[in-house]
Amino acid sequence: MKIRCEYYAGPELKFLANLDMMHMMERALRRAEIPYALSEGFNPHIKLSMGTVLPVGLWGQNEYFDLELAKRVAPEWFVMQLNAVLPPYIRVKQAREIDSHEPALMKTINAACYAFIIQGVPLTEIIQRMEHLMQKPNLEVKSRGKKKDVVKDLKAGIYKIEVKGQEDSVIINLTVAIGEPVNIRFDELKDLLLEAGIEERNITDIYRQANYVKIMEDYMTPLEKVI
Template sequence: MRLRAEYSVGPDLKFLANLDMMHLMERTLRRAGIPYLLSEGFNPHIKMSMGTILPVGVWGQKEYFDLELNHMPMVDFMTAMNKALPPGMHIRHCCEIPLLAPSLMKVINAADYIFMMQPTGLDLENIAAQILGQEKVMVQSKGKNKLKQKDLRPGLYDIKVESQDEMEIIMVRVSVNEPLNVRFDEILDVFVQVGIDKKYMLDFWRRGNYIKKGEKYYSPLEKV
């Protein structure tokens, strides 16, 4: 069978690189005694695949992985895994998915990032509207081709602002992979361009990964 799990990565684990996270998950599977399946070939590995990469320095509320395993009730899987996971990590939900369902990397195409800031004194509502009102939002690409100028606008789906007593929150919803891969550090660059300095930042994290179909957003557990 194949399952898809939704898990959280707490702030203490935000410095893990992608490969570290993969090793962590594989080791957890082994400690938990999960009957995972191995690939064939000279160098067998656990048939697990992770969703989109969580950037170093960012923690995540809803991340995903898929796993092929011999039959095991979902609730037993979650209990065993949550006992074996390090503090700060937790599997929240999981469900069985068809063996041939497309991979997470193929279907996840949007993500939310949350930026928590101390009061900036800036008119954030206006700044958000201003960014979204531009025809192009140019940044220096942080991806493979670092010299390239990149227009983020087609990938900026939404920017919401929420002011509370002692902090302000900006939620940014962006495109991932297709049609455009908007990187987390590129969003920070956009902020700097419009005067939101890094010094205001109290914390930031990824709230979720989504499958965008037209104007609708689904969780990878809802829409397989």
């Protein structure tokens, strides 16, 4: 049986690298005595596959992993067992059984929403700056990925910008492409905001708010979009 989970990884864990997160999850599976399936061979390992990498420095509100189990379990039981042993800053929110042929998370997730918390800048000013940003014909930043310093245009990959105000802090939600048509990293988005006139010291937190499977104009979570 294959199971897909949605989990929360809090700000306390934002400095974990992807591999650290995977180890942490594997160890939790062992502590919870989940009947996980093991790969064949000399060095058997748990068949756990994580969704798109949560970059170091970022925490995640809705992250995902798939796991292969050696026997059938109720997803509710699975969630309960795992939450009982996970460190306090990480929680499995829900889980569901998926078809064994369901394509991997890494392949289906093609959009994500990043939230930037801005403090000390009036809401109206931020709205103005974002509107100005969206009117530009292209949004060029220096790539932060493998091809460092190559200038890339993020325009085609920026799907939505939403600005929400709270008392003294504002959230900018940026829904952007992962992979195609252009792969956008959170640090590139940050560069974009800095260029739009928001200052580094006013950005007090950044997290990934959602991962999506985007089909046309539909945004579905990986739990909603299964065969």
